[in-house]
Amino acid sequence: MGTTLGKPFVGLFQETEPRIVLFGLPGTGKSSILHKLKTGEVLSTNMPTVGFVYVVDTKDRERMEETKSFLHMVMDEIQGNVPDNVAVLVYANKHEVPGAMTAYEISNELDLASLRQKNWQRNWHVQSSCALSGDGLHEGLDWLLKNAERM
Numbered sequence: 001m002g003t004t005l006g007k008p009f010v011g012l013f014q015e016t017e018p019r020i021v022l023f024g025l026p027g028t029g030k031s032s033i034l035h036k037l038k039t040g041e042v043l044s045t046n047m048p049t050v051g052f053v054y055v056v057d058t059k060d061r062e063r064m065e066e067t068k069s070f071l072h073m074v075m076d077e078i079q080g081n082v083p084d085n086v087a088v089l090v091y092a093n094k095h096e097v098p099g100a101m102t103a104y105e106i107s108n109e110l111d112l113a114s115l116r117q118k119n120w121q122r123n124w125h126v127q128s129s130c131a132l133s134g135d136g137l138h139e140g141l142d143w144l145l146k147n148a149e150r151m
Ligand SMILES: Nc1nc2c(ncn2[C@@H]2O[C@H](COP(=O)(O)OP(=O)(O)O)[C@@H](O)[C@H]2O)c(=O)[nH]1
Pocket: 024, 025, 026, 027, 028, 029, 030, 031, 032, 033, 093, 094, 095, 096, 097, 129, 130, 131, 132, 133
Protein backbone atom coordinates (compact mmCIF):
# COMPACT_ATOMS: atom_id res chain seq x y z
CA MET A 1 0.00 0.00 0.00
CA GLY A 2 1.61 3.27 -1.08
CA THR A 3 1.42 6.46 0.91
CA THR A 4 0.03 8.49 -1.97
CA LEU A 5 -3.33 7.37 -3.15
CA GLY A 6 -4.20 10.68 -4.78
CA LYS A 7 -3.39 9.85 -8.35
CA PRO A 8 -5.26 6.59 -8.76
CA PHE A 9 -8.24 7.89 -6.81
CA VAL A 10 -8.37 11.22 -8.60
CA GLY A 11 -8.12 9.40 -11.91
CA LEU A 12 -11.35 7.60 -11.11
CA PHE A 13 -13.20 10.88 -11.18
CA GLN A 14 -11.95 11.91 -14.58
CA GLU A 15 -13.71 8.99 -16.20
CA THR A 16 -16.93 9.75 -17.99
CA GLU A 17 -18.52 6.44 -17.02
CA PRO A 18 -20.24 6.59 -13.65
CA ARG A 19 -18.93 4.28 -11.03
CA ILE A 20 -19.02 3.41 -7.40
CA VAL A 21 -15.64 2.93 -5.74
CA LEU A 22 -15.49 -0.05 -3.38
CA PHE A 23 -12.47 -0.15 -1.08
CA GLY A 24 -11.32 -1.57 2.24
CA LEU A 25 -8.55 -3.58 3.85
CA PRO A 26 -7.86 -7.11 2.58
CA GLY A 27 -10.29 -9.73 3.83
CA THR A 28 -13.07 -7.33 4.78
CA GLY A 29 -15.48 -8.81 2.21
CA LYS A 30 -15.18 -6.70 -0.96
CA SER A 31 -15.07 -9.64 -3.36
CA SER A 32 -17.92 -11.34 -1.52
CA ILE A 33 -20.04 -8.20 -1.76
CA LEU A 34 -19.38 -7.84 -5.48
CA HIS A 35 -20.08 -11.52 -5.99
CA LYS A 36 -23.38 -11.25 -4.14
CA LEU A 37 -24.41 -8.12 -6.02
CA LYS A 38 -23.31 -9.37 -9.42
CA THR A 39 -26.83 -9.72 -10.74
CA GLY A 40 -27.90 -6.50 -9.04
CA GLU A 41 -29.36 -3.93 -11.39
CA VAL A 42 -28.12 -1.15 -9.12
CA LEU A 43 -24.52 -1.59 -10.21
CA SER A 44 -25.38 -1.23 -13.89
CA THR A 45 -27.36 1.99 -13.54
CA ASN A 46 -26.18 4.79 -15.77
CA MET A 47 -26.72 7.43 -13.14
CA PRO A 48 -24.07 10.08 -13.88
CA THR A 49 -22.43 10.13 -10.50
CA VAL A 50 -20.23 8.21 -8.13
CA GLY A 51 -20.10 7.22 -4.50
CA PHE A 52 -17.66 5.51 -2.20
CA VAL A 53 -18.25 2.25 -0.42
CA TYR A 54 -15.85 1.46 2.39
CA VAL A 55 -15.92 -2.09 3.70
CA VAL A 56 -15.06 -2.81 7.34
CA ASP A 57 -14.79 -6.23 8.97
CA THR A 58 -16.83 -5.78 12.16
CA LYS A 59 -15.37 -8.84 13.84
CA ASP A 60 -11.78 -7.75 13.31
CA ARG A 61 -11.20 -5.56 16.35
CA GLU A 62 -7.43 -5.84 15.96
CA ARG A 63 -7.43 -3.98 12.66
CA MET A 64 -9.79 -1.15 13.69
CA GLU A 65 -6.95 1.33 14.09
CA GLU A 66 -5.51 0.34 10.72
CA THR A 67 -8.89 0.52 9.00
CA LYS A 68 -9.51 3.95 10.51
CA SER A 69 -6.10 5.24 9.37
CA PHE A 70 -6.64 3.89 5.89
CA LEU A 71 -10.03 5.54 5.57
CA HIS A 72 -8.78 8.89 6.86
CA MET A 73 -5.77 8.74 4.52
CA VAL A 74 -7.97 8.13 1.50
CA MET A 75 -10.43 10.83 2.52
CA ASP A 76 -7.58 13.33 2.96
CA GLU A 77 -6.26 12.44 -0.48
CA ILE A 78 -9.56 12.93 -2.25
CA GLN A 79 -10.54 16.12 -0.48
CA GLY A 80 -10.56 18.93 -3.01
CA ASN A 81 -10.30 16.46 -5.88
CA VAL A 82 -13.66 14.80 -5.50
CA PRO A 83 -16.86 16.85 -5.23
CA ASP A 84 -17.92 17.32 -1.63
CA ASN A 85 -21.36 15.92 -2.28
CA VAL A 86 -20.08 12.50 -3.35
CA ALA A 87 -21.22 10.38 -0.42
CA VAL A 88 -19.51 7.58 1.45
CA LEU A 89 -21.28 4.41 2.46
CA VAL A 90 -19.60 2.19 5.02
CA TYR A 91 -20.53 -1.46 5.04
CA ALA A 92 -20.14 -2.74 8.59
CA ASN A 93 -19.67 -6.20 7.12
CA LYS A 94 -19.81 -9.66 8.76
CA HIS A 95 -22.37 -8.27 11.20
CA GLU A 96 -23.94 -11.72 11.68
CA VAL A 97 -20.83 -12.99 13.47
CA PRO A 98 -21.44 -13.23 17.23
CA GLY A 99 -19.65 -10.42 19.04
CA ALA A 100 -19.29 -8.30 15.89
CA MET A 101 -19.21 -4.55 16.39
CA THR A 102 -22.40 -2.60 15.75
CA ALA A 103 -22.80 0.12 13.12
CA TYR A 104 -22.75 2.65 15.95
CA GLU A 105 -19.48 1.27 17.33
CA ILE A 106 -17.98 1.28 13.85
CA SER A 107 -18.82 4.95 13.30
CA ASN A 108 -17.10 5.73 16.60
CA GLU A 109 -14.08 3.56 15.82
CA LEU A 110 -13.65 5.14 12.39
CA ASP A 111 -14.06 8.57 13.97
CA LEU A 112 -16.61 9.60 11.38
CA ALA A 113 -17.36 12.66 13.50
CA SER A 114 -13.97 14.16 12.72
CA LEU A 115 -14.35 13.33 9.02
CA ARG A 116 -17.72 15.10 9.08
CA GLN A 117 -16.08 18.08 10.74
CA LYS A 118 -13.32 18.24 8.15
CA ASN A 119 -15.81 18.05 5.32
CA TRP A 120 -19.27 18.82 6.60
CA GLN A 121 -20.80 18.61 3.14
CA ARG A 122 -19.96 14.97 2.57
CA ASN A 123 -22.69 12.55 3.53
CA TRP A 124 -21.91 9.39 5.51
CA HIS A 125 -23.87 6.32 6.31
CA VAL A 126 -22.94 3.11 8.10
CA GLN A 127 -24.89 0.05 6.99
CA SER A 128 -24.56 -3.31 8.73
CA SER A 129 -24.15 -6.06 6.17
CA CYS A 130 -23.49 -9.72 5.59
CA ALA A 131 -21.99 -10.41 2.20
CA LEU A 132 -22.74 -14.12 2.54
CA SER A 133 -26.52 -13.77 2.90
CA GLY A 134 -26.71 -10.40 1.15
CA ASP A 135 -28.26 -8.82 4.23
CA GLY A 136 -27.98 -5.02 4.13
CA LEU A 137 -26.21 -4.82 0.77
CA HIS A 138 -29.10 -3.37 -1.20
CA GLU A 139 -30.20 -1.09 1.64
CA GLY A 140 -26.72 0.42 1.61
CA LEU A 141 -26.65 0.96 -2.13
CA ASP A 142 -30.17 2.39 -2.03
CA TRP A 143 -28.95 5.01 0.42
CA LEU A 144 -25.96 5.81 -1.81
CA LEU A 145 -28.13 6.18 -4.90
CA LYS A 146 -30.72 8.30 -3.09
CA ASN A 147 -27.91 10.61 -2.07
CA ALA A 148 -26.70 10.67 -5.68
CA GLU A 149 -30.16 11.68 -6.88
CA ARG A 150 -29.93 14.79 -4.73
CA MET A 151 -26.55 15.84 -6.13
N1 LIG B 1 -19.02 -14.37 8.31
C1 LIG B 1 -18.85 -13.61 7.23
N2 LIG B 1 -17.78 -13.80 6.44
C2 LIG B 1 -17.64 -13.02 5.36
C3 LIG B 1 -18.55 -11.98 5.04
N3 LIG B 1 -18.13 -11.35 3.92
C4 LIG B 1 -16.99 -11.98 3.56
N4 LIG B 1 -16.69 -12.98 4.42
C5 LIG B 1 -15.54 -13.88 4.37
O1 LIG B 1 -14.38 -13.12 4.62
C6 LIG B 1 -13.29 -13.61 3.83
C7 LIG B 1 -12.72 -12.50 2.98
O2 LIG B 1 -13.71 -12.08 2.05
P1 LIG B 1 -13.31 -11.44 0.65
O3 LIG B 1 -14.60 -11.11 -0.05
O4 LIG B 1 -12.36 -12.31 -0.06
O5 LIG B 1 -12.57 -10.11 1.14
P2 LIG B 1 -11.77 -9.04 0.26
O6 LIG B 1 -10.33 -9.31 0.49
O7 LIG B 1 -12.17 -7.72 0.85
O8 LIG B 1 -12.21 -9.16 -1.15
C8 LIG B 1 -13.85 -14.76 3.03
O9 LIG B 1 -13.55 -15.95 3.73
C9 LIG B 1 -15.35 -14.52 3.01
O10 LIG B 1 -16.10 -15.69 2.90
C10 LIG B 1 -19.68 -11.80 5.92
O11 LIG B 1 -20.54 -10.91 5.75
N5 LIG B 1 -19.78 -12.63 7.00
